Amino acid sequence: MEFSVKSGSPEKQRSACIVVGVFEPRRLTAVAEQLDEISEGYISNLLRRGDLEGKAGQMLLLHHVPNILSERVLLVGCGKERELDERQYKQIISKTIKTLNETGSMEAVCFLSELHVKSRDIYWKVRQAVETTQDTLYSFLAMKTKKGEPRRPLRKIVFNVPTRRELPIGERAVEHGLAIAAGMKTTKDVANMPPNICNPAYLLDQAKELETYPSVAVESVNEKQMHELGMHSYLAVGRGSANESIMSIIHHKGGEEGEAPVVLVGKGLTFDSGGISLKPGEAMDEMKYDMGGAAGVLGTMHAIAQLNLPINVIGILAGCENMPDANAYRPGDILTTMSGQTVEVLNTDAEGRLVLCDALTFVERYEPDLVIDVATLTGACIIALGAHATGIMSNHNPLAHELLNASEQSGDKAWRLPLWDEYQSQLDSPFADMTNLGGRAAGTITAACFLSRFTKKYNWAHMDIAGTAWRSGKNKGATGRPVPMLSQFLMNRAGIESED
Numbered sequence: 001m002e003f004s005v006k007s008g009s010p011e012k013q014r015s016a017c018i019v020v021g022v023f024e025p026r027r028l029t030a031v032a033e034q035l036d037e038i039s040e041g042y043i044s045n046l047l048r049r050g051d052l053e054g055k056a057g058q059m060l061l062l063h064h065v066p067n068i069l070s071e072r073v074l075l076v077g078c079g080k081e082r083e084l085d086e087r088q089y090k091q092i093i094s095k096t097i098k099t100l101n102e103t104g105s106m107e108a109v110c111f112l113s114e115l116h117v118k119s120r121d122i123y124w125k126v127r128q129a130v131e132t133t134q135d136t137l138y139s140f141l142a143m144k145t146k147k148g149e150p151r152r153p154l155r156k157i158v159f160n161v162p163t164r165r166e167l168p169i170g171e172r173a174v175e176h177g178l179a180i181a182a183g184m185k186t187t188k189d190v191a192n193m194p195p196n197i198c199n200p201a202y203l204l205d206q207a208k209e210l211e212t213y214p215s216v217a218v219e220s221v222n223e224k225q226m227h228e229l230g231m232h233s234y235l236a237v238g239r240g241s242a243n244e245s246i247m248s249i250i251h252h253k254g255g256e257e258g259e260a261p262v263v264l265v266g267k268g269l270t271f272d273s274g275g276i277s278l279k280p281g282e283a284m285d286e287m288k289y290d291m292g293g294a295a296g297v298l299g300t301m302h303a304i305a306q307l308n309l310p311i312n313v314i315g316i317l318a319g320c321e322n323m324p325d326a327n328a329y330r331p332g333d334i335l336t337t338m339s340g341q342t343v344e345v346l347n348t349d350a351e352g353r354l355v356l357c358d359a360l361t362f363v364e365r366y367e368p369d370l371v372i373d374v375a376t377l378t379g380a381c382i383i384a385l386g387a388h389a390t391g392i393m394s395n396h397n398p399l400a401h402e403l404l405n406a407s408e409q410s411g412d413k414a415w416r417l418p419l420w421d422e423y424q425s426q427l428d429s430p431f432a433d434m435t436n437l438g439g440r441a442a443g444t445i446t447a448a449c450f451l452s453r454f455t456k457k458y459n460w461a462h463m464d465i466a467g468t469a470w471r472s473g474k475n476k477g478a479t480g481r482p483v484p485m486l487s488q489f490l491m492n493r494a495g496i497e498s499e500d
């Protein structure tokens with residue numbers, strides 16, 4: 001898809017389609033008004049006859065509107081003017097894009113970016129329009145023998161801004177939106193890939209693809225090296241799998257040499273069967289997305305490499321597969337982590353924390369400015385926050401606030417949960433320094449408490465994306481989250497302006 005911004009009046013556009021809004025009930029937006037005048041009341045006549053009420057998401061495609069240079073006019077219902085919020089704006093854009101893509105307009109000029117959305121500026125509206133467009137048009141076709149694309153798909157879209165003064169802001173919004181969308185696509189593609197193909201070695205291959213950016217260098221740690229490093233907890237989880245555990249390390253060197261990096265660590269369980277504590281069969285296929293954290297880190301590294309952010313960032317993909325086997329680790333085993341602390345395994349399905357704790361100790365060597373881990377860590381997080389918000393926990397208040405701020409700016413929702421010491425005793429073990437199981441109460445928090453015992457040497461935040469990284473149900477698939485939030489966080493750190 002090609003995107004651009006322009007500042008013009010609707011009647012002057014010569015395009016396959018122009019897109020303008022209509023509010024409920026039957027109220028023309030200023031741009032629709034202009035078209036109505038030129039066409040001598042053609043549009044207001046239609047509305048009067050009841051063809052379109054203006055409810056949010058309603059679509060009416062018109063051909064050969066009198067005196068209009070464009071072939072088509074798409075009228076888009078925008079709901080009540082005063083109720084137009086961010087969520088509705090994105091829904092309207094998404095529905096518009098679907099309609100355009102399916103009705104033969106290969107290009108369009110869209111005036112919906114001029115709609116007034118509560119407390120959001122033109123930068124935000126254009127950037128969200130770009131991200132939403134790419135998200136809407138995404139489909140995972142790698143494994144389909146018949147691709148089934150529309151005959152005349154949408155190829156080019158112009159978002160209009162009110163005046164020429166806003167053109168540079170709009171262009172910056174397109175550039176940022178495209179980078180984030182590219183990152184999200186990378187995340188979705190690897191996360192949707194089936195687990196017979198997407199294993200830890202595949203994650204490394206995908207990381208290496210980013211080496212086409214001059215700022216990026218990739219290395220990896222295999223099982224033999226993990227052994228030497230003492231990463232016995234990480235190794236234990238992968239021991240039942242025929243696929244070797246591999247930790248991929250992606251360096252983005254955009255800052256000064258020697259400048260402390262931001263480190264992102266992604267849980268990369270390319271399949272989580274539960275191991276000896278086998279999961280129930282229902283929806284077990286969805287555990288291919290248990291590498292959603294690694295996929296999110298990979299996509300974020302893609303976005304920031306494309307933006308060429310002037311900071312140093314290291315992305316770790318903690319690749320591993322959790323399978324039952326004669327070699328598999330078992331409940332009752334006591335593991336010695338890279339930190340030296342011991343863990344009594346009470347459930348082999350609480351494997352994410354066992355992989356992450358060693359990765360979090362490993363990254364100490366980078367003397368990081370801060371560390372964020374991203375993981376589909378607990379089913380309890382879905383119970384607490386559903387599919388809408390990522391759970392955030394942190395040992396450093398300013399970092400938590402920075403992340404929540406980035407979440408608010410990017411529209412990639414997140415909510416903080418507490419990490420109070422009161423919860424720590426749920427991990428007590430009579431045999432080792434701790435267990436890997438905190439019990440039913442506050443499962444998301446006790447998982448983070450476990451990790452917090454390995455992150456004392458730096459400022460750290462944990463993101464539980466179990467609910468947000470993918471959609472379940474008929475339309476299941478990876479969402480590309482939390483790439484927008486993480487990219488925004490890093491853009492803010494790099495001092496990139498994202499307002500007008």
Ligand code: BES
Binds near residue numbers: 290350379439
């Ligand atoms: N990968 C799962 C968490 C998960 C569950 C993510 C459902 C997305 C959807 C994780 O490894 C796991 O199995 N967690 C257990 C922890 C429990 C054994 C303490 C869980 O949430 O049930």
Ligand code: MN
Binds near residue numbers: 272274348349350352
């Ligand atoms: Mn598990």
Ligand code: ZN
Binds near residue numbers: 290
């Ligand atoms: Zn898991």
